[in-house]
Amino acid sequence: MTTIERPRYQVIGTRPIRPDGVEKVTGRALYGADVRLPGTIYGRVLRSPHAHARILRIDTSAAERMPGVLAVVTHRDLPAVADGIQNLGETAVNVRELAANLLADDKVLYHGHAVAAVAAVSPHLAEEALGAITVEYEVLPPVLDVREAMREDAPLLDESRRTKNIAGQVVGERPSNIAMHHRFEAGDVEAAFAKASVVIEREFRTKMVHQGYIEPQNATAVWNQDGTVTIWTSTQGAFAVRGQVAELLRLPVSKVRVVPMEIGGGFGGKIPVYLEPLAALLSRKAGGRPVKMTMSRTEVFQATGPTSGTWIRVKAGADAEGRLLAVEAELCYEAGAFPGSSVNAGAMCMLAPYDVENFRIDTYDVVVNKPKTAAYRAPGAPAAAFAMESVVDELCRALKMDPLAFRLKNSSREGTRQVSGVPFPRIGHEECVRAAMESDHYRSPIEGPNRGRGVASGFWFNGGMQSTVLVAVNPDGTVNLIEGNTDIGGTRASLAMQLAEALGIPYEDVKPFVADTDSIGHNDVTGGSRTTFATGLAVYEAAMDIRRQMVARAARILNLPEEDLEYVDGGVQSKSDPSKRIGFKEIARQQARTGGPITGKASLVARGVGPAFSTQIVDVEVDPETGKVTILRYTVVQDAGRAIHPSYVEGQMQGGVAQGIGWALHEEYCYDEQGHLLNANFLDYRIPTALDLPPIETVIVEVPNPAHPFGVRGVGEVSIVPPLAAIANAIYDAIGVRFTDLPISPRRIVEALYGGKEG
Amino acid sequence: MPTVRLPALFRERCGGATAVTVEGSTLGEVLLALDRRCPGIFELLVEGGSIRPELAVAIDGETGSYLLDEPVPPGAEIAILPAIAGG
Numbered sequence: 096m097t098t099i100e101r102p103r104y105q106v107i108g109t110r111p112i113r114p115d116g117v118e119k120v121t122g123r124a125l126y127g128a129d130v131r132l133p134g135t136i137y138g139r140v141l142r143s144p145h146a147h148a149r150i151l152r153i154d155t156s157a158a159e160r161m162p163g164v165l166a167v168v169t170h171r172d173l174p175a176v177a178d179g180i181q182n183l184g185e186t187a188v189n190v191r192e193l194a195a196n197l198l199a200d201d202k203v204l205y206h207g208h209a210v211a212a213v214a215a216v217s218p219h220l221a222e223e224a225l226g227a228i229t230v231e232y233e234v235l236p237p238v239l240d241v242r243e244a245m246r247e248d249a250p251l252l253d254e255s256r257r258t259k260n261i262a263g264q265v266v267g268e269r270p271s272n273i274a275m276h277h278r279f280e281a282g283d284v285e286a287a288f289a290k291a292s293v294v295i296e297r298e299f300r301t302k303m304v305h306q307g308y309i310e311p312q313n314a315t316a317v318w319n320q321d322g323t324v325t326i327w328t329s330t331q332g333a334f335a336v337r338g339q340v341a342e343l344l345r346l347p348v349s350k351v352r353v354v355p356m357e358i359g360g361g362f363g364g365k366i367p368v369y370l371e372p373l374a375a376l377l378s379r380k381a382g383g384r385p386v387k388m389t390m391s392r393t394e395v396f397q398a399t400g401p402t403s404g405t406w407i408r409v410k411a412g413a414d415a416e417g418r419l420l421a422v423e424a425e426l427c428y429e430a431g432a433f434p435g436s437s438v439n440a441g442a443m444c445m446l447a448p449y450d451v452e453n454f455r456i457d458t459y460d461v462v463v464n465k466p467k468t469a470a471y472r473a474p475g476a477p478a479a480a481f482a483m484e485s486v487v488d489e490l491c492r493a494l495k496m497d498p499l500a501f502r503l504k505n506s507s508r509e510g511t512r513q514v515s516g517v518p519f520p521r522i523g524h525e526e527c528v529r530a531a532m533e534s535d536h537y538r539s540p541i542e543g544p545n546r547g548r549g550v551a552s553g554f555w556f557n558g559g560m561q562s563t564v565l566v567a568v569n570p571d572g573t574v575n576l577i578e579g580n581t582d583i584g585g586t587r588a589s590l591a592m593q594l595a596e597a598l599g600i601p602y603e604d605v606k607p608f609v610a611d612t613d614s615i616g617h618n619d620v621t622g623g624s625r626t627t628f629a630t631g632l633a634v635y636e637a638a639m640d641i642r643r644q645m646v647a648r649a650a651r652i653l654n655l656p657e658e659d660l661e662y663v664d665g666g667v668q669s670k671s672d673p674s675k676r677i678g679f680k681e682i683a684r685q686q687a688r689t690g691g692p693i694t695g696k697a698s699l700v701a702r703g704v705g706p707a708f709s710t711q712i713v714d715v716e717v718d719p720e721t722g723k724v725t726i727l728r729y730t731v732v733q734d735a736g737r738a739i740h741p742s743y744v745e746g747q748m749q750g751g752v753a754q755g756i757g758w759a760l761h762e763e764y765c766y767d768e769q770g771h772l773l774n775a776n777f778l779d780y781r782i783p784t785a786l787d788l789p790p791i792e793t794v795i796v797e798v799p800n801p802a803h804p805f806g807v808r809g810v811g812e813v814s815i816v817p818p819l820a821a822i823a824n825a826i827y828d829a830i831g832v833r834f835t836d837l838p839i840s841p842r843r844i845v846e847a848l849y850g851g852k853e854g
Numbered sequence: 855m856p857t858v859r860l861p862a863l864f865r866e867r868c869g870g871a872t873a874v875t876v877e878g879s880t881l882g883e884v885l886l887a888l889d890r891r892c893p894g895i896f897e898l899l900v901e902g903g904s905i906r907p908e909l910a911v912a913i914d915g916e917t918g919s920y921l922l923d924e925p926v927p928p929g930a931e932i933a934i935l936p937a938i939a940g941g
Contacts, residue, residue, distance in 0.1 A: 180907045260863055261936045262898045263908050277936060280862035281872065306941075363941020439936040455862075470941035515935035516859035516873075517912040558940045559918070623940020702916055812941060 101797065106596040107805055110742045113588040114607050119357070127313035127329040127356045128389055135315070136165055138370070138377050138388035139221040141211040141228050142398060143203035146237035146464040146770020147250065150201055150210070150230060158213055158227040166214040166380035167228070168373065170198040174345040180263065188367075190342045192433040196467050197343065197372055203232070204252055204432035205466050206771050207397025209369075214377035214386045237464035237770035241429045242406050244272040244463045252432060252462045261439070274434030275460035279442055279514040282453030287421035291412025293493040299482040301819070301837045302763035303404040303429060306471050307754070307782045310359025311390040312399060316374035318383050324375045327354045331361040331581055332620030337612045339368045344375060354611040355581045362754070363470025364400055366620055396775035400469020401764060403428040403436045407482040409445075417496045419487075419505045421453040422446060426479060428460060431467040436460045437475025440556075443515055444816065445479035447554035448502060448524050448708065450511045464770050470622065472751060473555040473812035477758060477819050481837065484551035484820030488827070498550050498824070499537065502710070503528045523734030523798030524552065524708040530796050531710040536730040545717045546727065547828025552710045553816025557809035558623025559701035562630040563616030566594065566637045568693040572680030574598070574641075576607040576634065579618030580626045584750075584811055585743035589627040590634050592739050593805060597638030599665030600679050616698050624809025627739055628800070629701030635804050640695035648682050648689040703802020707813040709733040711752065715825040719848055722841030724760055724826060730792040736800040736808030748814045749791040755818025757783045763838050856884050856930040860892075864934070868892035881911065882922030884932060899934060910937040 101108075118124040155167040178191040194200075199208050211228050215221035238244045238252075251270050258267030261277045288294060314328040324346065330336045333353040341348045358365065370388040377386040390399070410423040424445065428438035438458040446454060491498040506525045510518050531537055531550065541548045565577040576594050580586055591605040618630070642662040649667035650657045653675055660667050668676035686693050714727040731748045738744040761781040765773045774780045799806025819837060827833050832847045857875045860868060868874055874891055878884030882900075889896035899905060903922065910917050912933040913926060926932065 261861065261908055262864075262906055263901075264898060266863075276863075278862040361941075366939075366941075437938070440938040443935070443938070470939055472941045474939065474941050515912070516933040517917060517935065518915050518931075520915060556938065556940070625940065700918065702918065704917075 104596055105599070106592045106602050107737065107739050108741060110740060111588065111592070111602050113585055114591060115582060115587055124357045126310060126359060127315065127327060130315040130327045130356065130387065132315065132317065132385040135385040135387050136214045136216055136381060137218040137221050138212055138214045138374055138386045139218065139225055140209045140373065140394065141213070141225045142394070143199065143206060143208040143210055145203055145232055145234050146206045147235040147252070148203050148232035149235060150199060150203060151233055152231040153211060154229040155211060158224040161220070161224050161227060163216040163220045164213060164224045165216070165384060166377045167211060168198070168376045168380060169211045170200045172376055173198060173343065176343065176345070188435070193339065194343055196433055197369065205464050207394065207466065208432070209398060212373045212377060214381050238272065239463055239465065239766050239770055241404060241427045241461045241463060244461050245427065245459065252464065272462045273459050274430060274462055277439055277458045279454065279456040284421050284423055284453045284455045287453035288412045290414060291420050292415040293490055294410065294412040295486050295489040295493065296408070296410035297482070297486055297835055299407045299409070299485065299835045301405045301478040301481060303401050303465060304758050304762040304764065305396060305401040305780065306360070306362035306364040308360030308362060308364060311392060311395045312365070312369050313389040314370040314374045315385055315387040316371060316378050317385045318375055318379035320383055323350045323352065325352045325354065326371050326375065327356055328371055329356055329358050329365060331358070331365045331583065331622050333579065333581070333612050334617050335366055335620050336368055336371055340372050340375060343372045352611060352613045355609060358581050358583055361583055362472045363474055363622060366622060367400055367469050369399055392777060393775040396780060397772055398466055400431065400467055402471035402474060403430065403468050403478070405429065405478040407478060409482045409486045411486045411490060413490050413494060417494050417501050417504055419449050419451045422451055423454070424456045426456065426458045428475065429463045429465060429468065430460050431465045432462060433467045434460055434462060436468050437470065441475030441479035443513060444476035444554045445483040446514055448507055448552040449505045450507050451505070454514060456514060465764070472754060472815045476553060476555055476816045477755065480551065480553045480816045481819035481823065484817065485823055485835065488549070488820070488824040489833070499528050499532045502552055519706065521798065521801055522706050522708060523796055526796045526798050527708050527710040527732045527734055528552065530794050531712055531730070531732045534712065534730055534732065534794060536712050536728060536792060541714050543716070545719055545829050546714065547825045548712065548714050549821045549824030549828055550710065550712050551817035551821035551824060552708060553813055555624065555707050555813040555816060557628065557704050557707050558625035559629050559704045560619035560623070560625055561617050561700050562633040563618055563698040564630060564633045564637050564696065565615065566641055566695040568641065568683045568686060570684055570686065572683040573604045573606060576605050577610050577615055578607065578630055579610055579615040580630050581621045582609055583621050584747055585740060586621065586626045586630070589739040589743065590630055593631045593634045594638055596805070597635050598641060598679065624707065624811035625701070628704065628803060628807045628809050631805070631807055632701050632803060633697040633699050636697035636699065637695040640697065641693060644693050644695070645679065645682050648686065648693065649677050651689045652677055652682065652685055703800065705736050705800025705802065705808035707734055707808050707810065709813045709817055711817040711821045713818070713821045713825045715822065715829055717826060717829045717844060719830065722844035724839065724844070726756060726789050729789055730794065731814055732794040732796060733810065733814055734796045734798050734808060735810045736803065737797055737806035738795050739805065739807060741795060744795055744810050745793040747810045748793045751812065751814030752791050752818050753783055753788055755815045756788065756822065758837065759819045759822040760838050761840065855928065856926050856932055858884060858888050859931065859933045861934050864895060864898065867895050879926060880922065881913070881920050881924040881926055884926055885922070908937055910935050
């Protein structure tokens, strides 16, 4: 661990057991599938067998007549919503398109698109009822590839769609699958290329991949007799669910209560709603019976949001001294059936590790007949970094320059302008590169045939947004920390630790609790690596609120003026005579006699987000007979700002790398020509297992974020950005083949080595 | 006076300028002043009295969802960029 200016902390930097640990390891933690309410009925969804088709007729009458079937809904049951952008907290969405994704309107746009939903007294009967629904389709040709979808003669998903700019203004005259075009540009790109000693230009492709969370989507909803709706669900953001459901069902948010259950992974994929509004509609039609819905793994793959497949062209030039002079790029991202890929985020991340003055990056958001994409851990960044960091590797080879020395020489730093024009605050990319260069891994030689080493850097913005916390002091001196962020990666612990540190009390005395949307002020999603940072800021402010009240109560107990008192090390003491002191627990015990319950609160929009960088090193061995790539050694270096709970920071670093390894080597959505998804299960869609992964070494760099009292930066996403390129670079080093298409599967390696194919 | 850095595809409205310095002490005043130099750009950026939800604004490097009455310090740098979301 590299540490810069580390203050002395009592709790921060330690590794206590997570508050929810015992419940989870003993199987007592309650997930969405554990919700069992009296009178529950079960919902199932009828999905399209076609990738692209016009719906001519839906007949649900036979299903409705089946004994035990209590409700059937189609798009006609959704309130009409206008075509308009709604800001739902973290993301802006077109609610009409959200509704059309929930239940297909006049067309189905991907294999698995929901067409109707049924609720019945048993899940089996609901399943059987789906077969009694008749849907008449006019099958249309699908378009499945981003580049083909951009052609003028491509089948159109929406004949009324015209290309727009980032402000939503129409800029294209003809109907098109290109939903959005944007450009980032600065300097004089052509003049800079003219000065370059080395110029590399390559095209890259990545496939659509899924987040692969273990727990499928689920929801139980009750339409109550008073017209309110209660929803229990697995989500990254209860308030985001509330907002989406309210918009889709045309309800005030005050009539929707969302109870977040424990969550078995999300990685960005559990921000959109899929089942929640359906369960609510079915419950209303079924007279207020609770409706429980759970997706199968096949449904998760077919119909929830994966990340984009991409086509990317990068041209980069450097001078003889290894200075990066210019970059030109085109990024084309599949949005899925409706607009909204993360292509602009990709563009804003790909050059972030570098201080380069001349660039032109064109971005295209393109609809195709695949599921609507959703966020996936640093959304948009890994594919863009795969392209850029591969080209940088080629530049380094042409210049005969150490790839980390190149990155250090060209590194962005505080004040470097991002491609958006926004200057960086204090960042830690240089520190990450230096730590990688000094690591035992990089200093150790890699030897042997078909073995190679690759490196890459990556960037993610991290998020701020809105957070609320309440803190209640109990008479025994413990405190309840009530917050509204789903705990995905250990945020109960990281928030409780910040509260304990700020109050100077033991971590074990903090009892964190994740509340529902009726019980706490607004909280944006657990996403964007924001919770430990942003909700941590709220926790700190609430702690200061408690400390002020503790001083006032101590003044009464000690019979001293408040001005003479200060809060020190978990107690209040006299500035003039420190022997006059009273501890936190004693003040807590006397709160009923000194003014009543002591509670603190804080609500804020978090400013001062600290961006994150990661630099990674990987050694591989390629079996030339089978094409199998074995990861021999992997080191991830990441700037955490301040690691509140180092074990959970390391877990995030390792988890992102594990997903990146899967993306690089194994994972892809496979479609036939008609647009049928062929591998919608974990047997055929191969995520890495423990057998595929070596121990992943972690090096936490701490360049404190000056805008956070403890220096926190988000840590949840950036580690997935470099692995794709790092592994491709290592494979080139091992066998001399430059792969520009992912995944680099055994078949592709064997073809490249023996079949005359490359990439 | 504040300086507004313009996205590449909006620059043609401002004679190709990458950045324009205008008067104003709030975000709304700055954007209205910008509109007088680059006609039509206010409507491009603002809808219904708010910055369009597809866009984000950075004031002196701090990206956020700002109201038009957000104070803008003298000499501040304002950037217009696409809104993004995390996972």
